[in-house]
Amino acid sequence: MADLRQLLRDLPVFGGELPVFDPAATPDDPVELFTRWLLGAIRAQVPEPHAMTLATADADGTPSARTLILKDVDAAGWRFAAHDGSVKGRELAARPYAALTFYWQPLARQVRVRGPVVREGAERSAADFLARSAGARAEALLGRQSQPLTSLAERDTAMAGAAERLADDPGLVPAAWTLHTVRAESVEFWQGAKDRNHTRLAYRRAGTTWTKELLWP
Ligand SMILES: Cc1cc2nc3c(=O)[nH]c(=O)nc-3n(C[C@H](O)[C@H](O)[C@H](O)COP(=O)(O)O)c2cc1C
Structure with missing residues (x-):
């Protein structure tokens, strides 16, 4: 649609006050x-x-992407949780590799992380589950994520049932709830600039340390 094309072309990017990023003043660890x-x-x-x-x-290499909440990041990597029965859970079981992208729009900053994904043990996964809100625990307890749903009424009935089960047994944790850690092999920091002199800094794992290099934007 010509109007839509024009509308998209006219939308501003990189507005507002943007931070300055000096790659020379970065730490050794991403x-x-x-x-x-x-x-x-x-x-x-x-x-x-x-x-x-x-x-x-x-398993065939066909990609999928979705938005998720970051649970933690530390020396081991970037952590998120998922149900083993969801599409992402099944894909990770077949191919334990992932890429993460963060976009902080008002700052024109993007971070990209890639690497193998490791399943954390039952204890850490349970702790993540128990820290979720009641609604989020009920949803995860159902374990139906990504399956076809007949009606919204079916969803509401199932959610009410799961909430009741959790109220009866607050310590209940589904065995299929798993905390995952992306052990980054590469991490790229991108700082946008109004004049398009964007700055990219890529870290790559080299054994126990990291190398850093600038990339053309
Ligand atoms: C802002 C936002 C946050 C989300 N957080 C989560 C999350 O933490 N966990 C989750 O399973 N799905 C989350 N979702 C839904 C996922 O994007 C996705 O629809 C769902 O996980 C099913 O993905 P899958 O079929 O690829 O497994 C979130 C969606 C949005 C828009």
Whole structure:
């Protein structure tokens, strides 16, 4: 549609005050820089700065991507949780590799993370499940995510049933709930600029340390 094409072309990008990114003043470890950027996004009141795109692929290599909430990041990597029966859970079982993308729009910042994905043990997975809100626990307890649904009424009835089960047994944890850790092999930081002199800094794992290099934007 010509009008839509024009409308899209006219939309602004990289408006507002943008931070300066000096790659020469970055730490040796990308987790440290990611944490700085994430805390900066929280301070700048970026909406839902812990929302990220998780990309996985099935056994044939066909990709899928969806938005997910980051649960934690530390020296081991970037953590998220998923039901083993969901599409993402099944894809990770078939191919334990993922890519994450964070986009903090008001700051024109993007971070991309890639690497193998490791399943955490039952204890850590249970702790993640028990920290979820009542509604989120009920949804996960159903274990029906990504399956076809006949009607919204069916959803509501099943959710009420799951909420009741959890009220009767607050310590209930589905065995199929798994905390995953992306053990990053590469992490790329992208700082947008109004004049399009964007800055990209890529970290690559080299054994127990990291190398850093600038990339053409
Ligand atoms: C902001 C936002 C946050 C979301 N957070 C989660 C989440 O933490 N866990 C989750 O399973 N789905 C979350 N979703 C829904 C997923 O994007 C997706 O629809 C769902 O996980 C099913 O994906 P799958 O069929 O590929 O497994 C979120 C969606 C949005 C828009």
